[in-house]
Amino acid sequence: MTSLENNIVDKPATDPVDQLILERGLRIKQLFFSVEMDRMLILLTNGNVLNLRLSQYERLKNATSVQLLQYSLIGNGIAVSWDELDEDLSLKGFIKQAALTNAVRQLEVAV
Numbered sequence: 001m002t003s004l005e006n007n008i009v010d011k012p013a014t015d016p017v018d019q020l021i022l023e024r025g026l027r028i029k030q031l032f033f034s035v036e037m038d039r040m041l042i043l044l045t046n047g048n049v050l051n052l053r054l055s056q057y058e059r060l061k062n063a064t065s066v067q068l069l070q071y072s073l074i075g076n077g078i079a080v081s082w083d084e085l086d087e088d089l090s091l092k093g094f095i096k097q098a099a100l101t102n103a104v105r106q107l108e109v110a111v
Contacts, residue, residue: 017095027077028091033068040068043095045077050098059087 009084013019016026022027025045032041035054038061042050055061060068071082 007095017092020095021078023089026091028073028080028094029077030078031068031071031080033067035068036082037065042091044091052092052094052101056087056097057087 027045028042029045030043032043032092033054038053038055038085039044040052040054040057040060044050054063054068059082063082067082067084070084071080073079074088076082079088081088083102
């Protein structure tokens, strides 16, 4: 490992989402899908669930239930891969999308 790699590895995360994943060990435990309801539920190792629309993801929105179930967790749960769909999505991206969706929903209620 080069000294540059050591600096990257030893540097603490400054992004709060990176801190959750890299320093506190948050991971994806399991995924659940409802094509009919346009939903993907992401069960996390801390017991929380992210609730996202399949239609937010171009390659997932037209996938069958069987294709959606053919996923594998990458990096012990920091990402998900669907080989048949040629799609890889990260836990960080899921968290940011869920936060954005919730923020927009709150703004809509306030108006």
